[in-house]
Every structure is written in C-alpha cells, then in structure tokens.
Amino acid sequence: MAGIYIHVPFCRHKCSYCDFTSFPDKIEYAEAYMACLYKELKMRGEELKNYEFDTVYFGGGTPSYIPPKLILGAMNQIRSCFKLTKDAEITLELNPGTIGESKVETYLKAGVNRFSIGLQTAIDEQLADLGRIHNARDYVYATKLLKGQNFSTDVMLGLKNQTKEDVRKTIELAMACGSKHISMYALTVEDGTPIFTDYLNGELPDSDEVAEMYEFGRKILEENGFKRYEISNFAKEGYESRHNLNYWKRGEYIGVGVSASSFMCGQRFTNTLDLDEYMKCVISGFFPAVTSERVEEDDAKFEFVMLALRTSKGLSMQAYKEAFGTSLADDFPVALKKAAEYLELNGDVLRIKDEYLYVQNSILMHFMEEER
Numbered sequence: 001m002a003g004i005y006i007h008v009p010f011c012r013h014k015c016s017y018c019d020f021t022s023f024p025d026k027i028e029y030a031e032a033y034m035a036c037l038y039k040e041l042k043m044r045g046e047e048l049k050n051y052e053f054d055t056v057y058f059g060g061g062t063p064s065y066i067p068p069k070l071i072l073g074a075m076n077q078i079r080s081c082f083k084l085t086k087d088a089e090i091t092l093e094l095n096p097g098t099i100g101e102s103k104v105e106t107y108l109k110a111g112v113n114r115f116s117i118g119l120q121t122a123i124d125e126q127l128a129d130l131g132r133i134h135n136a137r138d139y140v141y142a143t144k145l146l147k148g149q150n151f152s153t154d155v156m157l158g159l160k161n162q163t164k165e166d167v168r169k170t171i172e173l174a175m176a177c178g179s180k181h182i183s184m185y186a187l188t189v190e191d192g193t194p195i196f197t198d199y200l201n202g203e204l205p206d207s208d209e210v211a212e213m214y215e216f217g218r219k220i221l222e223e224n225g226f227k228r229y230e231i232s233n234f235a236k237e238g239y240e241s242r243h244n245l246n247y248w249k250r251g252e253y254i255g256v257g258v259s260a261s262s263f264m265c266g267q268r269f270t271n272t273l274d275l276d277e278y279m280k281c282v283i284s285g286f287f288p289a290v291t292s293e294r295v296e297e298d299d300a301k302f303e304f305v306m307l308a309l310r311t312s313k314g315l316s317m318q319a320y321k322e323a324f325g326t327s328l329a330d331d332f333p334v335a336l337k338k339a340a341e342y343l344e345l346n347g348d349v350l351r352i353k354d355e356y357l358y359v360q361n362s363i364l365m366h367f368m369e370e371e372r
C-alpha cells in the first residue's frame with residue numbers, strides 16, 4: 001500500500017519559525033493552483049494505475065485556509081484517478097484560526113476522517129511570539145466544531161519563556177478537548193527565519209532544557225494512556241497515523257503540489273519550490289519534478305535503519321534481511337558495537353532503549369558514518 005501527499009502552500013501569515021514552502025500573500029492563486037494540482041493528480045494517476053493507496057494527507061501551508069470546495073475537488077479527483085481503498089485514512093491539517101462550521105461539513109463530505117491541528121502551545125503570549133494567527137480558545141472552538149471526529153494535536157517544545165508547566169497545560173488542553181494523538185516535537189530553528197534572532201540572542205531554551213521538557217511531557221502522555229510509537233508521536237491504542245507509519249516503514253508515497261516529494265519505484269523526486277514554475281509546468285503537460293534520484297543500495301540500507309529505529313517498535317532483523325539479502329550485523333558491525341549500550345535486542349527486534357530514543361540522532365550517526 002502507498003500514500004498520497006497533497007501540498008497546499010497558502011497561509012494567512014508567515015509564522016516566525018517557518019521554513020516550509022508556504023506563501024502568506026498569494027491566496028488569490030488558490031483556485032488556479034488547485035486546478036493545476038488536479039491536473040498533476042491525473043498525470044500521476046495514469047502512471048500509477050497498478051498501485052493501491054490507503055492514505056491521503058493534506059499538508060501545507062494551511063490546507064484549511066483555502067476554500068473547502070477545493071479539498072472536495074481534490075478528493076473527487078483522487079478517487080477518479082487512483083485506486084483508493086474504501087477504508088483509506090484521509091488527514092487534513094487544520095489551523096485553528098481558519099476554521100468554521102461549514103468548512104468542517106465540506107471536509108466530511110470529501111471523506112476526511114482525521115484532522116491534524118496545529119495548537120503548538122496553550123499559552124497565548126507564546127503563540128503570538130511564534131506569529132501564529134490563533135489563540136488557545138480558537139483551538140478549543142475548532143475541536144468543538146469537529147464533534148467527536150478523530151484528530152491529532154501538534155505540541156511544540158523549546159519556545160521562548162516556555163516552562164514545564166506550560167507544556168503540561170498544553171498537553172492537558174489537548175487531552176481535555178479529545179485529542180487521541182499528540183505530536184510533540186522540538187522547535188527547529190532555521191537560519192533566515194525571524195526566530196533565528198531569538199536563538200542568537202540566547203532567548204530560547206537550550207537543548208538540555210528542551211530534552212527535560214520532552215521527558216516531562218512524555219511522562220504525562222504515558223500516564224494518560226498515550227503510547228509513544230515514534231520519537232515525536234504518541235497515540236491512544238488504534239489511533240496511530242497510518243500515513244506517517246508508511247514513511248517510517250520506507251513505504252512508497254506520491255507527493256503532489258509545489259515542493260512535494262515522492263518515493264516510488266526506488267526513486268526519490270521533488271517538485272519545484274517555485275509556485276509560478278509549478279503552475280506553468282503542469283499547464284504545459286510536464287511533470288513539475290526538478291530533482292530525481294535512484295536510491296542506491298547503501299543509502300536504502302541506512303534509510304531502513306534510521307526510519308525503523310525512530311519507532312518504538314524497532315527494527316526487525318528478518319525484515320532487513322528480506323529487504324536486502326544481507327544481515328544487519330554484516331552491514332553495520334562497527335556501528336552496532338559503538339551504539340551497543342543504547343540498543344536492546346529482543347528476539348528478532350532491535351530497538352533504541354526507551355531512555356535514549358530522544359537522543360537518537362547521535363546514535364544514528366554511527367550507522368551513517370559506516371554507510372559512507
């Protein structure tokens with residue numbers, strides 16, 4: 001099974017930390033852009049007739065900012081151009097500052113059955129610092145509009161003036177509003193974004209403080225029945241994100257829209273980041289991919305290890321052997337030795353020990369060095 005990712009690049013305002021392909025001043029292009037995206041879906045669908053897809057993910061940008069009929073149109077096009085399973089997971093990212101009752105009705109009509117809400121923090125001053133267009137009350141309102149639909153909440157760590165108590169309040173608000181899935185991740189500070197100045201000024205918590213917040217949040221989530229299934233992702237039983245699980249299993253996916261990436265048939269390709277170029281390309285009947293590379297076997301092996309070790313389920317030695325015909329011990333003897341104290345082997349499954357999952361990057365470095 002494979003996934004479909006749809007990139008909707010429009011936002012009402014650019015957040016101070018944002019490095020994604022998102023345009024805060026181009027909403028008037030939304031209809032024309034989505035018409036191109038429908039065309040790209042058709043072109044890709046013709047290529048991928050033999051594939052079956054079981055997840056669709058509308059990300060951005062802010063998919064809930066554009067007229068909802070455009071989401072309905074995209075779903076109609078997906079259903080007519082791709083084989084989509086009946087019980088497909090269909091997720092839409094939702095910004096609490098852009099939502100209303102009739103929008104939700106249209107999303108449900110389109111078949112959306114999972115929402116991912118960007119709360120980030122329940123503290124209004126921190127939301128303002130981040131340049132978010134909503135406050136905590138907007139989040140509560142948005143969750144009420146969903147009337148019991150399945151939704152996930154994003155929680156961000158490492159914000160200016162953020163305390164552990166703030167993290168607790170944020171998680172408790174998400175749980176009280178009925179979130180069955182919580183993505184808790186550290187703010188990534190990218191050079192060139194406004195928040196980079198705060199970082200240089202020493203106004204953001206350092207990595208040890210963020211690690212403590214993470215540990216603090218993890219305990220609250222686990223005490224409340226949320227199971228960590230990936231470094232940043234926690235879910236009640238049965239509410240794991242199928243779309244993301246597919247990424248971590250190195251499953252195939254097709255990305256449609258400006259800047260979207262794909263992994264199909266051993267090939268990775270990424271569409272242009274330029275909105276005009278994207279639209280011109282698709283209108284002229286060309287695929288808008290600007291980079292394309294076949295994943296070499298060594299890279300594929302490292303990706304397999306990296307993605308599997310991010311998850312709490314870990315890496316199946318047998319699955320590795322079936323995928324590559326060689327054993328993990330033969331391919332990464334040095335890394336396995338260097339990382340031994342952080343890893344545990346249970347039967348066939350190799351995992352990063354719970355207490356080290358948060359610092360997995362330094363553990364994975366050993367595997368990366370050996371791959372080269």
Ligand code: SF4
Pocket residue numbers: 010011013014015017018019020022060061062095
């Ligand atoms: S809403 Fe998301 S995509 Fe849009 S500017 Fe903020 S962080 Fe970037």
